Amino acid sequence: MKTMPSRIIAVKDEGKDRRTITILNKEVAEKAHPGQFIMVWIPGVDEIPMGISHIGREEISFTVHRIGEATNALYNKKVNEYIGVRGPYGRGFEEVNGKIIAIGGGTGIAPLMPLIRRLCEKSGNNVTVINGAKNVDEMIFKEELNELARLGKIRYMPATEDGSLGYKGLATTLLEETLKSGEIPNEIYVCGPEAMIKRVLEIALEKGLHIQASVERYMKCAIGICGSCTMDPIGVRVCVEGPVIPLETLAKITELGAYKRDSSGRKIKI
Incomplete structure (x- = not known):
């Protein structure tokens, strides 16, 4: 696929050192599915993969955590500046209806968001979202998830390691406690640090549940x-x-x- 110049139309702070960047690119927006990724070229710096955190009619978004040269350069991009984009690539999430648990850790909640938005709009679905972070400052998409919970579309369960928001502890521990209540989900979707994904896999194997994990x-x-x-x-x-x-x-x-x-x-x- 060719690299397409794409104009930045919005930049939103999500948390400490984390921003969601929205670009105008109808071609990618029309092809993208929840869970897929794009390759983003920052002129003069590097090209890096980014999970898609919003799919619109003519626009898509991705959420960047600045931790190195390329992500820092991307984080500092402004509205009306251009970046290069190619994609979408990869295998996305297979949608399963019914009782669903989506569990994200850190910026891992970002690639889950298009799926969460889609699933919670379907009648009959019961969607639980566990959103984990070290602290409240590093938790992203909390405003949107709170609003979806207020509207009754999801059950929102934030977890922070320091207890600054919601459950005090790891998101995986909160998942275990949720499952102990007797809740049997039809599918668990997970994205986050690999230690977290591995633990969710272990829990699923122990309990005979099925998961789909987005791996970086x-x-x-x-x-x-x-x-x-x-x-x-x-x-x-x-x-x-x-x-x-x-x-x-x-x-x-x-x-x-x-x-x-x-x-x-x-x-x-x-």
Whole structure:
């Protein structure tokens, strides 16, 4: 796919060092599905993958956490500036109706948002959203999720490690407590740090539940050629077979939560 110049039409602060950037790109908006990602080119800096956090008719959004040179440059972009975009890429979420739990950790809630918005609009669905962060300042999308809860469209359960908002503790612990109440979801969707995804996988396997997890890996080509995002031992290409990976495949990936690779392919312990 070609890189398309895309104009920034909105920038919104979501939390400490986190912003949602909205761009005008009808071609991507018409093709995108919840869970897919785009490659974003910051001129003169780098090209990086970004999960899509909003899908509109002519616009899409992504949420950036500034932690390095590329994300810092992207974070500082202003309305009416241009960036390059190609995509959408990858496997998105398969929609399951019924009782649903979506659990996000940190900026991991962002790729879940298009799915949450879609599922909560369907009659008969019962959607619970667990949103975890270290503290209230780092929790994103809390205003929108609070509003959806106020309208009765979702059950919203924030969790912070320091107790500054909602449940005090890990989002995965809150998930375990929720399941202990006897609630049996038809599907669990998860995105966040790999230790969190691994724990959700363990819980699902213990209780006989099904999950879909959105996994993040270093990417270069985004089309399955370079191999930089493959995961051991079965060679899953996150950019093609993912980033959304179902339980059946996820359970076979031994590197999940153990290590990842840098730009040169070296293993880095998580």
